[in-house]
Amino acid sequence: KQEVTQIPAALSVPEGENLVLNCSFTDSAIYNLQWFRQDPGKGLTSLLLIQSSQREQTSGRLNASLDKSSGRSTLYIAASQPGDSATYLCAVRHGNNRLAFGKGNQVVVIP
């Protein structure tokens, strides 16, 4: 069974600092990995999708890397802003037709 873990569970950073969020998964046989943002009581907004053959994806201030063999992905958010405060979820699509989610990294960016 695929298990996804996200560390740290919560973090606070001052505005302007770079954020580094970690995701690990137990089974490296994945199709892809997707990072989502979730605001309190809201839905999931897709941020980045990395296919299993890719090493990284970038969108604006966001960069996600994937090391499939070691079962890890990292989401970097450059020059954090208060609007980046949210929970960030990592999800892997693996052997069957479903996503396995981590519990999330809860981020607070302090102005």
Add this chain to the structure above:
Amino acid sequence: EPEVTQTPSHQVTQMGQEVILRCVPISNHLYFYWYRQILGQKVEFLVSFYNNEISEKSEIFDDQFSVERPDGSNFTLKIRSTKLEDSAMYFCASGGTGLGEKLFFGSGTQLSVL
């Protein structure tokens, strides 16, 4: 950007009642899903739907649950005889033409069973 739409945003029901959660997926997508998130827990997979039939379901998705795509645009989740432990945020998601594509999630229906 196209959106997945879910209604209602909140649903309160009495234990034992039936509820129907509704979703309008993105129009040209072929894969549809229901996920749920119990407060403080991980988002967990319930069911996937493709070509007008269930393609996969989790251990959670027992006979109490059913899904339907009644008219080519709506996608519904029915929960019969709700239990207290069914209280959760239910998310609908849709994906494009291939399994490797990005999933788009709706904003969810918060179901409270009293």
